[in-house]
Amino acid sequence: MATTALPGRNYLEEDATTIGAWLKAWFLTVDHKRIAILYLLSINFFFLLGGLAASVIRVELITPQGDLLSADLYNRAFTLHGIIMVFFFLIPGIPAVLGNFLVPLMIGARDMAFPRLNLFSWYLYMAGGIFALTAAIFGGVDTGWTFYTPFSSTYANSNVILTITGAFIMGFSSITTGVNFIVTIHTMRAPGMTWFRLPLFIWASYATSLIIVLATPVIGITLLLVAIERLWGVGIFDPALGGDPLLFQHLFWFYSHPAVYIMILPGFGVISELIAAFSRKRIFGYEFIAFSSMAIALLGFLVWGHHMFVSGQSVYAGLVFSFLTMLVAIPSAIKVFNWTATLYKGSISYRTPMLYALGFIGLFVIGGLTGIFLGIVAINIHVTDTYFVVAHFHYVMVGGAIMAYLGGIHYWWPKMTGRMYNEVWGGISALIIFVGFNMTFFPQFIVGYLGMPRRYHVYPQEFQVLHVLSSAGATILAIGFIIPIIYLTISLWKGAIAGDNPWDATGLEWEVSSPPPTHNFTTTPVVTREAYDYPPDAAEVDAANWRPGSPL
């Protein structure tokens, strides 16, 4: 079917002649690139599933009555949506797909430090996913993705233990990935690849891994304690024994706040790559962007209590957490400003990845700034547990992290598959997503400030207009997500041969062939220059070469 052939002997090529050998070559592979592909397919599957649940939620919310779903089913729908999107899509998302594919390539290594552990982590991920799916099939869970006690431990009679097991196993998958990244980045860099020559994506991945390693075990043990409480009938958080349900929240958010940075930091890394590549110049303030990732990772550990302002924690704790929350915004601000400054005097092209990158900045800024609203306690009291929060986190997670994910997928698609996707459709769907997204989630800020509580499937009449608007937006958004799946799939056969460096970008990954050979580098590269060292006149040359008809 292929019109033209890809360069030979790449990691996608198969010696396998029998099905068995083929299965073995893919499912027992220790090649980080193949593992990335396994992750890509499974994670996108979970995204679609989570999106399906989101669609159900949005359809139900068109009317103020509960006509499509019963209260119970609705609760199971948003719980499934939250758990899948957080634990099985966004947390593994960028690190496990793009990170797995790129980290060894970018630092000039032949593979991850522990290739078999890498494969194992995919199996853990799948095992966790299967537990969660089983739980969903046999009736689902209705605790919300936050599993608050004592509801989850004593009162809920749904498949809490099964789901918790799934999340627990998935946590270990996360941990093994994190350990692998840290060790790989420390010990496998090619000669000459000093810390300040690393691409910013590597810095971001490193910061992410640090959070994974330090925070994930805590949620593991916390969920385990909830499971024990359910099994044993008495528990650590049980108020009947004098236990404190708030302790659960402390432990849960000790992980889950840093976890939001697990979701966004790799996205920051991707955006840094995209902005530099499509402005054709060295990124502005390299060191500041690099260190702000580390600062976010560190400060991120100190602010978890901003999810508990009205929970009954002490007023002092509320003030301290609020204060620290203000601080954690600063490194993000630094990044945003540096990206903007990079555009100045660049030669900007509106290729699909860049459209996503620019969309990312706009949407993340809105999401981040509303995070500041939420961090101010006096305002948080009114808007916490309303759609204002829902809008905030979709702005950062969908408008931020998913934009970065899609931008990254498009940018490295030629490297991963050797083929170009359709640029026209790429641009169109990026615009559809941008419009649909804002239409879905902007009204939620308003309805949230009006007082619409989250996790409500029946709501007062006067909120309906905004909900209908939001559901309409979600339809557009869904279309926007489906189009890329179609044209990216088609490009596997029909796409133009990409060549080794279609974007004329810097970075070791662009120096190997597309798709890369199995062992990445036949000779170990020796790095002598900094990251993003576009020639000083690169932007000028690029602009000078532009003719009407060249890509925008």
Add this chain to the structure above:
Amino acid sequence: MQDFPLFPEQASTFAGPVDVLYWTLVGLSLIFGGILPFIILYLMVRYHRSQKVDRTNQLHSSLPLELTWTVIPLVLVLTVFFWGAFLYIDMRTPPDDSLEIYVIGKQWMWHVQHPNGKRENNELHIPIGQPVKLIMTSQDVIHSFYIPDFRVKQDVLPGRYTIMWFEATQPGEYHLFCAEYCGTEHSLMVGRVVALRLADYERWLATPGEIILPDGSVGGAVPALVEAIGDPMELAGGQLFASLGCAGCHRSDGLGIGPNLAGLYASEVRLTDGSLVFADENYLRESILNPGAKIAAGYANVMPSYEGQVSEDQMNQLLAYIKSLADANVE
């Protein structure tokens, strides 16, 4: 779809200040969220590869610039932080003369009892122009008491009391929501808050009515008792105090096995290990349910636990009674 508000009503003394802070933040966000994208758009167009503009002398880092965009946001966020912090402290400090109303949350309803003993379900009647302090607890899971038009919200926890206060400014009916997810009918755990002028509120208080108690039994509001000395919640508590046998040990002459409870509420209690605790609702509750946890100095650990013997409802009445003893002492 008749009415379609874009902004909640302002019906309490907090609503104004919170909204001012909110609009300030919206304004600040417009500066960043509005102007920044504008700058980006401008750069996108001006430095698009099709534009023939000067691209020489590129800059790759600049400490002054970095400092500028670190310090300015920092100053701004710290300013709004302090603003919000003072407002928050205010929102968490009920005035001493607040009207105290007891709230119990349970799956999936709100149960309210007023000092005179009048009860209501999924409704809260309050006077305007008067600080109201809600003393709230839950029988089962965590709930959250939320009145959007007052801009107040507080989680309600099993096993302890949380407190929330507000002062309504406009007579009217407002939404009451449960904002913390609490199970199947979370979204049906709603009701209304009825703010009345003081005279109307008092008239309402005196109107008899029948109500289902949290344990399922029927309890009436007891208007007959209003004429008796003190409030019926205290009276009911006093009866419990006698019938549960508390009075045998806690005698008002101070000669019992246990301490005299008059004046206890809102005082500092010295414990056997020398430390001081503040005798608030949570301390009283603990002393009754788990007397061994903190032992008052000079007394033996002989008080039995009443765990499982008093309902949340009765606990509130006992507290109202013990607090009334405190009042009596002050006078």
Add this chain to the structure above:
Amino acid sequence: MAHHEHEHERGHIGPATYYKVFAALMVLMFLTVGAWWVEGMLNIPRALGVFIAVAIASTKTVLIVLFFMHIKVSSRVTQLYAVAALVALLFMFVITMGDYFARGWPPELGPLP
């Protein structure tokens, strides 16, 4: 490049050191039990007792980590990771306990039931 991190030949810890460390560990162990036994008769403040026990346990940990686990002669990165967990735990303990200590502040809620 990462290689310089392990290019220096690792220092060496031999059996003689292990025996000494072990002896110290045993002494500390008896110290902690001894302290407990003595405290039982002395009626000292509880916090002090906890402090002594945790201090001794921490000393033991430091000895094990430094010598048995070779951190003393490990690469700088490994040393950093050995303290990383400690720092994260410290964040968690200090902030969470801070909340519990502070909850007594009137008019907020009193001590835990």
Add this chain to the structure above:
Amino acid sequence: MATTTSTSSSHAHADHGHADHGPELQHHFSTAAQQKEAATLGMWVFLVTEVMLFGGIFMAYAVYRWAFPDIWAEAAYHLNTPLGTINTVVLLVSSLTVALAVSAAEAGKRTRIIQLIVVTMLLGLAFLGLKAYEYSEKFAHCAGYSTPIEWVTNTNQHAVYECLVPGQAFLFPADKTTGASNAPTVAGQPTPYQLFFLLYFIATGLHAVHMLIGLAIMSYLVFITWRGTISSTYFTPVEIGGLYWHLIDIVWVFLFPLFYLVH
């Protein structure tokens, strides 16, 4: 950003002494030293996650000990401190033998490695045995026997015994300071005493699970040493296996005073 030269993978060998790697060098590493550093660092990062895992339990412990100091003291009285002490000694000795095994590995003395690891494993088993005895003592009391042996042989059942296993049957002796068991409180009464024993069972249980994993690792080490994989140039498995064992020891070093030595 990079120039690809043909220095190939030999770049780091030159200045590195041992260019003659055994078959244990995996293809994606350039040098044995790099592989060793990766393995050691990997183990340490993993240990960090283990510390955080136990950290969650210690956090819960700290909160409740702070909230219920008296109850903690009374409850701890019912743990078997002599057994706990013996177990501490057992574990500390096992840490020594593991450290010595690593020394032996550095020297390439295979028989000695195997001897030392086997001793370690025996100590580990002894620890688990004592732990099992402690647990069964608690369960025996719940079943109404004073010792596990009486429980198993079904002799001498008491009428009422205290039950320190959290759950419906939980029964904390009313005479809290002496442990006299004839005047128990109401069965299943939900009191913070249960929190202590819950934490005790969960923390020591999780520790025991780690012990089992440690034993599995040790048997694997014996196997590969016996097979001849370990030599004075390649002993990384022994070293990182040892690291894991020491961590288990460290966890116990904290569990012991925090649960058994409380006033």
